[in-house]
Amino acid sequence: MDFEETDLGRIEISEAVIRDIAIHSYIEFLKFDPKEVKARKEARSIVDIDLDEKVDGTKTVKITVNTKIKYGVSIPSYARKMQEKLKNDVESFSGIKVEDVSITIEDVYEEPQKPAVFEEEEESENSEMKLELEESKSEETVEEAEDEDREKEV
Structure with missing residues (x-):
């Protein structure tokens, strides 16, 4: 003290x-x-x-x-x-x-690094999201084409 x-x-x-x-x-x-x-x-x-x-x-x-x-x-x-x-x-x-x-x-x-596996998973997730977007766009395109065909028939 x-x-x-x-x-x-x-x-x-x-x-x-x-x-x-x-x-x-x-x-x-x-x-x-x-x-x-x-x-x-x-x-x-x-x-x-x-x-x-x-x-x-x-x-x-x-x-x-x-x-x-x-x-x-x-x-x-x-x-x-x-x-x-x-x-x-x-x-x-x-x-x-x-x-x-x-x-x-x-x-x-050392600062913890982002694991390579995580990066691969992230890339895979991004690829899956892109694929889903492309699929939904192509579905929309098919639906639009079907709608146009119906309009022509009428």
Whole structure:
């Protein structure tokens, strides 16, 4: 628990609040909605903090993030931007100096591709729809021709 004495009283910030700030910042960095329960739950297992008190009494925090990255993204650039976002947010919201932000990239993932089978099915469905349209047009043409024949007979 971090605290500060002011002339009006004491201000305390719990470790849980600092961790929540880091989690919120991480989720925002990924461009997800921080209110989304699934994103928050996953981020809780990815983001960790360690509060430390220096000899001079100042408080610092170390942030650790174990995450994954999309294939093709520059890892150093991505990690640096994440470090800056987390550091800036935690320091500006809590007033506690961030001593270290360690990012570990544990996995690389690719965007899911549309399965080839699905593409074939889609093409097949499109072909079937075209065939049905052609059949209905030819049925309409036959009906029109029959109507014309009836009119000629009359």
